[in-house]
Amino acid sequence: MPNDDSLKISVLASSSSGNATYIETPKHRVLVDAGLSGIKIKRAMDSIGKDITKVDSLFVTHEHTDHIQGVGVLARRYGLSVYANQKTWEAMLPKIGKISEDQINVFNHNKVMSLDDLDVESFAVSHDAIDPQFYKFYHNGKEFVILTDTGYVSDRVQKTIENADGYLMECNHDVEMLREGFYPWPLKQRILSEKGHLSNEDGAHTLMDVIGNKTKQIFLGHLSHENNTKTAAREEVTQVLEDHDFGVGSDFKINDTDPAIADPLIDL
Template identity: 80%
Template structure:
């Protein structure tokens, strides 16, 4: 039985990296996941680590069909009777990867829409990535907002406007450009990552934050780090330096927080 003690929006980045992504979001009436890029067993263990029961999850929002975002979608939907939300092209693209999902649990949620689940509003927005129809989400509850934006090669003015002045962000900082250029990846893969349908670098993530941070913003998670082309220290230092050079109050007005490919971030209240 779920015990509710407040009317807050609470979040935890359970895992985030180029090998797996799952985020937990909680309101008094809903406990949801965004993506399921690990096995069902590991997602359950990750939820246990922050004191949450996987049986309380009611909904799962999918951003796109890449395996680091959908590995556990089918298992969770079948085993825990979850409602799963994705746009039609993503459903089509991930069908062979996730197995059968009961028709009554499949929900079409196209981009640039807003849906309401009781006390939780969710806004979808399209991004530029090499997937069928990638989209990410902005969550609203009780005057608080949380934005997830990873897996995009660039951020348009339209997206900037959609996500500005959120209380918290999970922002992509996938790679350090020099580490990527000098690394062991084959050149076609490097080109793909650096392209407008690839991933945001640390510097790109910082510049995006400069455009969207507002007076409400208090927490920023740096996410989707590549273990081959980035480190937590490099990402945090790069983003902090750029923001401080432009007079943003890092550590005063808002906090910058790491994410991890294996260890869940503590549950925070926005």
């Protein structure tokens, strides 16, 4: 394990088709979601120079396929401890196949748990899953927040995630691209609803509300293949933040994410 005491992160994949994030402390190596096949997640880990056999824990946000596709395979193959809330477990188990009972850990929302040098806080969000939740990770004074599937951000969530060192923030769609695209109207309505996804503009305004003096790294995540581009997301978020006098590029960095190429491992 590393000698330094930093909180390390890599967004292994983030899009409407598959999501996985790697987080490392000196004592723990964890994944958040496994929405790609097991082999693709292993290859993503290899690409950042990390051994998937060293991962010990997997935190699941909700039961949609783009977040759980590889959960069963990884749990069985590498003996991972898997954490999700009770309702998510009930919805997820029929989809992921049998795993050992001692790997099943119930972690309900609005709780804090400790894994040695890593504290994890869960918080409920508004999405069209059975009981979705996301996570804030704490280590050695550093905080990293993942929030990629929600139709809106409540005051409670905003307060929970304020002034973190790093964010993986949803920027799912460009509203005009979605409205003018080929999706059927009921699907457009679902995406735009309070149980859907944050748009580029929504993500930008959420960041405006939560960025603090500690914030150094922002990842724009869960982009739709059909209704967004990296350029559109980055330009809109940058413009909104700069219009409100935030120091994009000086106080903090905005990073793209990709469906198939892992972001380099960074220290927060």
